[in-house]
Amino acid sequence: MSHADQPPGPEQKQPGAPRPAQVRPVPPAELAARLGVEPPAPDAAPVTGITHDSRAVRRGDLYAALPGARFHGADFAPQAAELGAAAILTDPAGAERAAATGLPVLTVEDPRSRMGDLAAEIYGRPGGSLLQIGITGTSGKTTTAYLIEGGLRAVHGDRTGLIGTVESRIGDERLKSERTTPEATDLQALFAVMRERGIEALVMEVSSHALVLGRVDGAVFDVAVFNNLSPEHMEFHSGMEDYFQAKAQLFTPRRSRAGVVNIDDEYGRRLVRESQVPVTTFSAEGHPDADWRAEHVVTGPLRSTFTVAGPGGVRIEAASPLPGPFNVANALAAITALAVAGIDPQTAAQGVAAVPGVPGRLERVDAGQPYLAVVDYAHKTDAVESVLRALRKVTKGSLHIVLGCGGDRDETKRGPMGAAAARLADTAVLTSDNPRSEDPLAILTAMLAGAAGVPAHERGHVVVEPDRAAAIATAVALARPDDTVLVAGKGHEQGQDIAGVVRPFDDRQVLRAAIERAAATPAQEKDQDQL
Numbered sequence: 001m002s003h004a005d006q007p008p009g010p011e012q013k014q015p016g017a018p019r020p021a022q023v024r025p026v027p028p029a030e031l032a033a034r035l036g037v038e039p040p041a042p043d044a045a046p047v048t049g050i051t052h053d054s055r056a057v058r059r060g061d062l063y064a065a066l067p068g069a070r071f072h073g074a075d076f077a078p079q080a081a082e083l084g085a086a087a088i089l090t091d092p093a094g095a096e097r098a099a100a101t102g103l104p105v106l107t108v109e110d111p112r113s114r115m116g117d118l119a120a121e122i123y124g125r126p127g128g129s130l131l132q133i134g135i136t137g138t139s140g141k142t143t144t145a146y147l148i149e150g151g152l153r154a155v156h157g158d159r160t161g162l163i164g165t166v167e168s169r170i171g172d173e174r175l176k177s178e179r180t181t182p183e184a185t186d187l188q189a190l191f192a193v194m195r196e197r198g199i200e201a202l203v204m205e206v207s208s209h210a211l212v213l214g215r216v217d218g219a220v221f222d223v224a225v226f227n228n229l230s231p232e233h234m235e236f237h238s239g240m241e242d243y244f245q246a247k248a249q250l251f252t253p254r255r256s257r258a259g260v261v262n263i264d265d266e267y268g269r270r271l272v273r274e275s276q277v278p279v280t281t282f283s284a285e286g287h288p289d290a291d292w293r294a295e296h297v298v299t300g301p302l303r304s305t306f307t308v309a310g311p312g313g314v315r316i317e318a319a320s321p322l323p324g325p326f327n328v329a330n331a332l333a334a335i336t337a338l339a340v341a342g343i344d345p346q347t348a349a350q351g352v353a354a355v356p357g358v359p360g361r362l363e364r365v366d367a368g369q370p371y372l373a374v375v376d377y378a379h380k381t382d383a384v385e386s387v388l389r390a391l392r393k394v395t396k397g398s399l400h401i402v403l404g405c406g407g408d409r410d411e412t413k414r415g416p417m418g419a420a421a422a423r424l425a426d427t428a429v430l431t432s433d434n435p436r437s438e439d440p441l442a443i444l445t446a447m448l449a450g451a452a453g454v455p456a457h458e459r460g461h462v463v464v465e466p467d468r469a470a471a472i473a474t475a476v477a478l479a480r481p482d483d484t485v486l487v488a489g490k491g492h493e494q495g496q497d498i499a500g501v502v503r504p505f506d507d508r509q510v511l512r513a514a515i516e517r518a519a520a521t522p523a524q525e526k527d528q529d530q531l
């Protein structure tokens with residue numbers, strides 16, 4: 001959320017990405033010329049940074065005062081000035097308020113659309129010195145990013161970067177992520193820090209929101225990867241066509257130099273036809289027309305192995321460090337992207353196979369129990385179906401899922417997600433995810449309606465438990481040796497948003513605690529019987 005949508009609070013920690021230590025001062029007149037607007041006075045103070053958040057302003061910054069849903073960034077121009085802003089970028093609606101600060105004002109019709117390019121200019125086009133791989137798609141972005149990072153590390157060691165949903169990394173330093181793709185001002189600053197610290201290559205997730213809202217403006221990826229497309233974010237996009245067109249923006253010369261596309265996906269096949277940059281294709285299903293294919297796939301409970309068949313007779317033995325056919329696709333996407341980026345495919349495959357795991361993506365929770373317990377981020381219908389099918393293949397006993405749907409998000413997926421859980425699991429415990437401002441029971445009612453629509457002979461046992469911790473405990477209580485318990489929807493997240501209040505909640509910790517309590521209970525009961 002930009003500052004234009006959120007009033008400031010004294011208790012809030014100053015947000016914003018890390019900043020480079022050294023920045024060439026840029027005269028505001030130089031920025032005005034780039035924008036095609038009237039230059040400020042010649043003696044105006046130079047600009048040494050940029051931010052869209054008045055609370056994160058540092059001395060010498062260009063403050064981008066953007067219009068928002070509830071507030072206009074120009075409302076906070078006085079605070080930006082007090083913190084040392086050198087100039088203000090805004091639209092005609094904010095120009096008068098910005099000018100009242102006495103700072104130079106650069107006025108354009110759509111400041112958000114110019115912000116990324118200005119940020120890149122202010123920080124000296126830092127992305128140009130980095131090998132950049134961007135990933136888009138509905139599912140698998142995070143996993144593919146970690147797998148690509150593994151391949152990059154096989155060549156560049158700790159001189160690699162990662163930007164994504166779970167975290168950002170600068171070498172071995174970890175930074176918390178507020179969103180999948182940072183705002184353009186923060187992104188370019190992060191690129192500049194990476195360059196300053198000797199980073200040579202990076203991988204990042206590129207969301208459809210980021211493409212539509214200009215968060216990657218000023219960045220040109222050496223390789224852009226498309227994983228797949230299925231209904232998601234329908235509260236943001238007007239429909240699947242709008243969603244596809246947003247993703248397709250990444251495959252234009254303005255955004256990337258080369259594309260890597262999954263042709264097992266129908267939208268991927270369309271993208272191959274419509275891409276404006278050269279495309280290399282891949283298929284985890286062994287499609288003969290693909291440039292890179294997965295063959296002889298063997299899936300196991302912890303990982304999968306396969307043979308990569310590539311151009312010119314290339315054949316490489318490879319492995320996905322996570323189970324499931326969809327992770328074979330993610331691993332193949334990573335190997336293909338790394339090869340297109342100029343990395344030896346064998347080295348790439350070894351780096352991918354060596355990745356120890358991905359936070360919240362089929363992440364095992366092992367407290368000594370005689371059954372498999374995993375946490376996964378699956379929060380859309382196709383992802384829930386994929387992970388349940390993958391786990392079914394490695395589960396000798398019963399399969400239990402704990403699942404909810406997020407509030408203030410796409411309502412159309414709630415019924416289908418409930419149906420998928422009821423159809424593919426032996427027990428579906430429907431619960432709350434992040435209800436946000438919605439009534440949790442209303443969300444569960446929609447999920448339950450979907451589950452009820454599954455024919456009785458195809459439907460597993462369905463339980464409704466609004467309290468997520470209690471729901472996890474319910475699934476654990478049902479688990480027997482050789483069963484699998486899947487807690488889905490939140491993955492790596494460490495909080496639960498209920499009525500606008502984010503409370504600490506980590507599925508991995510709650511699941512582990514439930515397993516430990518369940519294991520202790522029989523022993524306690526036995527001790528009591530002997531009294």
